Amino acid sequence: MLLMTLISTAALISAQPAPALTPGAAAVLAAPGEARSEIFDGRNWTCGPDGVCVARGPGVSQPIGRECRRFVARFGAVTRYERDGAALTDVQLAQCNTAAVR
Numbered sequence: 001m002l003l004m005t006l007i008s009t010a011a012l013i014s015a016q017p018a019p020a021l022t023p024g025a026a027a028v029l030a031a032p033g034e035a036r037s038e039i040f041d042g043r044n045w046t047c048g049p050d051g052v053c054v055a056r057g058p059g060v061s062q063p064i065g066r067e068c069r070r071f072v073a074r075f076g077a078v079t080r081y082e083r084d085g086a087a088l089t090d091v092q093l094a095q096c097n098t099a100a101v102r
Contacts, residue, residue, distance in 0.1 A: 025059065027053040027075070027078045028051055029075060029076050030078060031077065032051030033049070035047060035049045041071075043057040045071075059083075065096060069095075072096055073099040077100040078093065078096065081093065
């Protein structure tokens with residue numbers, strides 16, 4: 001009986017779809033370059049040659065504006081920055097991009 005219960009439970013678990021992995025943060029670089037990957041502020045950032053950057057991981061607890069400025073200081077100006085599905089406005093992006101190395 002115990003064996004049948006375990007088999008039934010295993011069948012139910014394996015029948016459920018795996019949860020989709022969603023990025024913790026994402027950005028689009030204003031000036032795309034070479035593909036790169038690095039760990040920064042507690043996230044594993046991967047940027048493609050098209051300038052699209054995706055981050056996985058919990059990240060350091062900080063306001064999104066500060067997080068964006070730190071990202072821009074390291075990677076360059078952005079045309080889009082979002083975290084947990086919320087994107088910065090044009091005004092916020094302008095403030096964020098002031099951290100870009102000139």
